[in-house]
Amino acid sequence: MSATSLLKLANGAAVPLSKVPRLELAAFREAIISGCKRDRRVSALFGTPHADGLALYGVLADDAAGMLECAWTVLVGDEFPSMTPECPEVHLFEREIAEQWGVVPAGHPWLKPVRFHSSYRPGHDAWGRAQDVTPLIGVTNFLRVEGEEIHEVAVGPVHAGVIEPGHFRFQCHGEHVFHLEISLGYQHRGVERKLVGGPTKRTIHFMETLSGDTSIGHATAYCQNLESLGGEHAMPRGHWLRGIAQELERLANHTGDLGALAGDVGFLPTASYCGRLRGDFLNMSAVLCGSRFGRGLVRPGGVTFDVDEVRLEDLRKRLEAGAKDVTNAVQLLWAMPSAMARFEDTGRVPTDVAAELGLVGPAARACGLRRDVRTSHPYGIYQLTHIPLATLDSGDVYARAYVRWLEIKRSIDFIRIQLGEGPRGGIRSECPPPKPEHFAVSLVEGWRGEICHVALTDASGQFAAYKVIDPSFHNWMGLAMSLRDQQISDFPICNKSFNLSYCGHDL
Amino acid sequence: MWHVLLSRIQQGHRTAKYPKQAPTLPDRLRGLPVLDPSQCPEGCNECVEACPTDAVRFDEQGLGLDLGRCLFCQDCTNACPEGAIRFTTEHRLAAREREALIIRGEIQERVQALDQKMLSLFQRSLKLREVSAGGCNGCEADVNVLGTLVFDLGRFGIQVVASPRHADGLIITGPVTENMKLALKKTYDAVPEPKIVIAVGACAISGGPYAGHEEQHNGASSVVPVDLYIPGCPPAPYTILDGLLGMLDRLGPERLRAFTEAAKR
Numbered sequence A: 001m002s003a004t005s006l007l008k009l010a011n012g013a014a015v016p017l018s019k020v021p022r023l024e025l026a027a028f029r030e031a032i033i034s035g036c037k038r039d040r041r042v043s044a045l046f047g048t049p050h051a052d053g054l055a056l057y058g059v060l061a062d063d064a065a066g067m068l069e070c071a072w073t074v075l076v077g078d079e080f081p082s083m084t085p086e087c088p089e090v091h092l093f094e095r096e097i098a099e100q101w102g103v104v105p106a107g108h109p110w111l112k113p114v115r116f117h118s119s120y121r122p123g124h125d126a127w128g129r130a131q132d133v134t135p136l137i138g139v140t141n142f143l144r145v146e147g148e149e150i151h152e153v154a155v156g157p158v159h160a161g162v163i164e165p166g167h168f169r170f171q172c173h174g175e176h177v178f179h180l181e182i183s184l185g186y187q188h189r190g191v192e193r194k195l196v197g198g199p200t201k202r203t204i205h206f207m208e209t210l211s212g213d214t215s216i217g218h219a220t221a222y223c224q225n226l227e228s229l230g231g232e233h234a235m236p237r238g239h240w241l242r243g244i245a246q247e248l249e250r251l252a253n254h255t256g257d258l259g260a261l262a263g264d265v266g267f268l269p270t271a272s273y274c275g276r277l278r279g280d281f282l283n284m285s286a287v288l289c290g291s292r293f294g295r296g297l298v299r300p301g302g303v304t305f306d307v308d309e310v311r312l313e314d315l316r317k318r319l320e321a322g323a324k325d326v327t328n329a330v331q332l333l334w335a336m337p338s339a340m341a342r343f344e345d346t347g348r349v350p351t352d353v354a355a356e357l358g359l360v361g362p363a364a365r366a367c368g369l370r371r372d373v374r375t376s377h378p379y380g381i382y383q384l385t386h387i388p389l390a391t392l393d394s395g396d397v398y399a400r401a402y403v404r405w406l407e408i409k410r411s412i413d414f415i416r417i418q419l420g421e422g423p424r425g426g427i428r429s430e431c432p433p434p435k436p437e438h439f440a441v442s443l444v445e446g447w448r449g450e451i452c453h454v455a456l457t458d459a460s461g462q463f464a465a466y467k468v469i470d471p472s473f474h475n476w477m478g479l480a481m482s483l484r485d486q487q488i489s490d491f492p493i494c495n496k497s498f499n500l501s502y503c504g505h506d507l
Numbered sequence B: 001m002w003h004v005l006l007s008r009i010q011q012g013h014r015t016a017k018y019p020k021q022a023p024t025l026p027d028r029l030r031g032l033p034v035l036d037p038s039q040c041p042e043g044c045n046e047c048v049e050a051c052p053t054d055a056v057r058f059d060e061q062g063l064g065l066d067l068g069r070c071l072f073c074q075d076c077t078n079a080c081p082e083g084a085i086r087f088t089t090e091h092r093l094a095a096r097e098r099e100a101l102i103i104r105g106e107i108q109e110r111v112q113a114l115d116q117k118m119l120s121l122f123q124r125s126l127k128l129r130e131v132s133a134g135g136c137n138g139c140e141a142d143v144n145v146l147g148t149l150v151f152d153l154g155r156f157g158i159q160v161v162a163s164p165r166h167a168d169g170l171i172i173t174g175p176v177t178e179n180m181k182l183a184l185k186k187t188y189d190a191v192p193e194p195k196i197v198i199a200v201g202a203c204a205i206s207g208g209p210y211a212g213h214e215e216q217h218n219g220a221s222s223v224v225p226v227d228l229y230i231p232g233c234p235p236a237p238y239t240i241l242d243g244l245l246g247m248l249d250r251l252g253p254e255r256l257r258a259f260t261e262a263a264k265r
C-alpha cells in the first residue's frame, strides 16, 4: 500500500470524517508497518464501535515533513493479525484495543491486560472471560525466569514515597536484574468512556486531571481540537499565554525531577534546593491563574486570565531569581563526582531500542532521537518562536537528567523573551460547537513528551470517540528496558529519570 | 566542598514563618467561596447547571455549595448573572465533618481539633502514610511539597512515613478506584489503632470530577472512616497544612478571628 492513500493532516487540523480514507485491513496494517520502517511514529492507534464491527483508526507522525498520516479500517471478526512482531511500538496500543473491545491481535507476543477492566463490548473478550467476571487487578501471567538461584521481587501498588500506585516485578539473580515487568491500571477511573458524547461541562476538568502535573499540556491539546472542530482559531494573546504556562510547567517538573534524582543518590543540597525551586516555578503558574498546576487557565478559544505590566514584572523577577538559583543548584550536582558515577552508564536504553519502542519526550531525546513536537509539528506560539531541540546520545540516567537541564535553560530563555512583550488583543475567542462528523488530531509536547488527542464527532457534533495518548503510554516499556542487566538498587534512579505518569497511562 | 558551602549561602534560608506569620498567597487563588443568596433572582438555576460536579445546589436551606465536591473552577461564578457566588483567597477550608463542608450564606469556623485523648497521642508527633487511589498527581504533589524546606512539615512533628505499620494514620488522595480499593483497605488495616484518616482533595472527599463513574467509589469514606477533609482540586499546600495543624490544635485561639475577618474581605 502506498503512503499516498493516507490522509495527510497538519497538527491541530480537522477534516470531515469522509476525507479520512477507509482501507482494507491488510492495507491498513501494511500502511502502519511500512510507515514505521520509513521513519514514521505511531501517535495513535485505537478502536471505536462501528456498525460492521470495530473501526480501527491509525495516526502516524511524519516528523521530517511535519505532517500526520491518518487512515481507518473496519475489523469484522474478533481477531486480526498482530502488527507488534513487525512493529514493536504498537505493542501497548494493540493490548489496549484487545482489552477495550474484546478483539485478539493474533500473534501478539505479550498480550496481557493494560488496565484490568471488563470489555466495553459485552460478549467480546480477548481472553474469553465470562461477562460477569470482573478482572482482578494485577492478576496476569507475569514473565518468570526459572532457575535455582533466581528470585522474584514484587513491589507495589502502594509504594514507600508519596507517589501513585503501580506494580513492579523484578526477576533477579542476587542484585542483578534480568527483567522488570510493570503492571499498571490501579489509577483507572474510566475517563475515556465518559468523554464519548461530550463535550460536557466535565470534559475540560477531565483534561486538566488526566495527568494532573500536565494540566496545561492536556488542556492545550484538547482546546486545539475543539478550536479546529469549531472552526475558530484561538486568540494570539491566548496562544502566547498558553506557551508561557506550558514552559513553566516543563520548568517546574524538570527542576523537581533533577532534585528527586539528586535525592535518590543521597546528594541532599541539590535535592532540597530543587524541591523548593520546583515550588517557586509552580507558584509562577499560580501568579498567572491562581492555581499552581495551571487549572482553569486554558480554555477553548484561548485563556481565561490576562496579564498586565505589573503582573509581567512580578513574573520576570520571579523568573530571574529562580533561574539564578536553579543554575546554582544544578551545577552543584554536575560537579559532584560521586553523583555522576551513579548516573553515568546506569539504565541505558540503546538508541535502536528507543526508536523501536516509539519512546517520546526527554526519554527519547536522551537516546539521540530528534523527537519534539514543538519543533517537528509546531503549534500555537511555537509556530512563531523556535525552541532548540536538546539531545544527548548515551541513553542513560545521566543523559535523561542532562537533557532536562538543557531544557530547563531553554524554557527559561523562552519565557524570558516572551515575558518581554506579547501580542495585543483579546485573550479568548468564542469557540463554536464542534462540527458534525469531523476528525481532528492535536499534538502537544508536554514535559514528558508527545501528548496526542484524537477526536471524532458524530452527526450531532458530539464526540463519537475521544482518544487520549499520554506520553507515558509510549514510555513505560522504556523504563522496563532500562533495568535490563542493572542492579536492583538502580531502580529508584532509573524510575526517577523517566518519572512517568500512572494516571495518564491508566486514564 | 567550598562550592557546596557557597551555594548554601546563595540559596539562603527559605522556611516560611508560618504559622507565626500569615502565608503569602497568590491574589488569583480561588479559596473559600462566599455566597450571597439574597442576590439570587427568582427561579435562577444558572450556577447549578454550570457546575461540573453538582457542588452547588438549592435545597430546603436554600443555596449551598459543597466544598467537598468543588473543583474551585469558578464556572458557577461565571454563570451567575448577579455575583451571588464569589471566591475569596481564604485558604482555610478543612473540616472534621463532611456536613461542615457545605457552605451557606453565613461564615463559620471550619476545622475542629481532635479530642483530648487523641491530642495527647498525636499533637506533637503524627506519622502518616500516603495512599494515592486514583489521584491525578496534583494532590500528591501538594502533599509532597510540604516536605520541602519551605514548609518543613517535620518541624511540626508531622512526617510522611514509608510503611503503614510505622504510621498513625493515612492521607488518602484520589476517588478510590475499584482497582485500588483492596490495596487501600489493606493499608488501612495495617495501621495500628488508634488511627486517623485524612482525605485530601475533591476526589478523595467525593470522587471529584470522576464522581459517579463505575470504575471508582466516590471517595475515601466509601472504604474507611474519615477524620479530616481537606477540600481543593488540588488544595493549596497551606490549605493542607492548616487542616493538619488545626486538627492537632496547634494554631492557637487567634485562628477563628483571623479566619472570619479574612473571609469577609
Ligand code: SF4
Binding pocket: B050, B051, B052, B053, B054, B055, B056, B065, B069, B070, B071, B072, B073, B074, B075, B076, B077
Ligand atoms: S467552582 Fe465549585 S461549585 Fe462552582 S462550578 Fe466549579 S466545581 Fe462547581
